[in-house]
Amino acid sequence: xxxERLPNEEKLGLCRKxxxxxxxxxxxxxxxxxxxxxxxxVWFFREAxxxxxxxxxxxxxxxxxxxALGLLLWVAVLTTWITIFQHFxxxxxxxxxxxxxxxxxxxx
Numbered sequence: 001x002x003x004e005r006l007p008n009e010e011k012l013g014l015c016r017k018x019x020x021x022x023x024x025x026x027x028x029x030x031x032x033x034x035x036x037x038x039x040x041x042v043w044f045f046r047e048a049x050x051x052x053x054x055x056x057x058x059x060x061x062x063x064x065x066x067x068a069l070g071l072l073l074w075v076a077v078l079t080t081w082i083t084i085f086q087h088f089x090x091x092x093x094x095x096x097x098x099x100x101x102x103x104x105x106x107x108x
Contacts, residue, residue, distance in 0.1 A: 048061040
């Protein structure tokens with residue numbers, strides 16, 4: 001998508017939709033929300049921080065910052081969970097087996 005062709009009001013509306021992710025909230029849940037935040041940051045970073053100032057830029061900048069913060073928080077939580085699970089998987093026994101997609105063979 002070429003953002004240069006869109007008027008500033010539509011850019012703001014599109015950025016807001018990706019931040020709130022209303023369409024995926026109703027159809028796919030929160031599974032793809034961090035991906036949409038990443039797309040929002042990549043697409044609108046230049047509009048928010050590089051382009052000359054215009055009326056809607058302050059709101060776009062807010063959505064881009066919040067999307068980046070949400071994405072970083074999600075990555076931190078996911079990384080923490082993966083680290084804890086990998087470290088304690090053998091000690092958790094049967095519970096960890098139920099949480100696992102694949103069960104490794106051999107001695108832990």
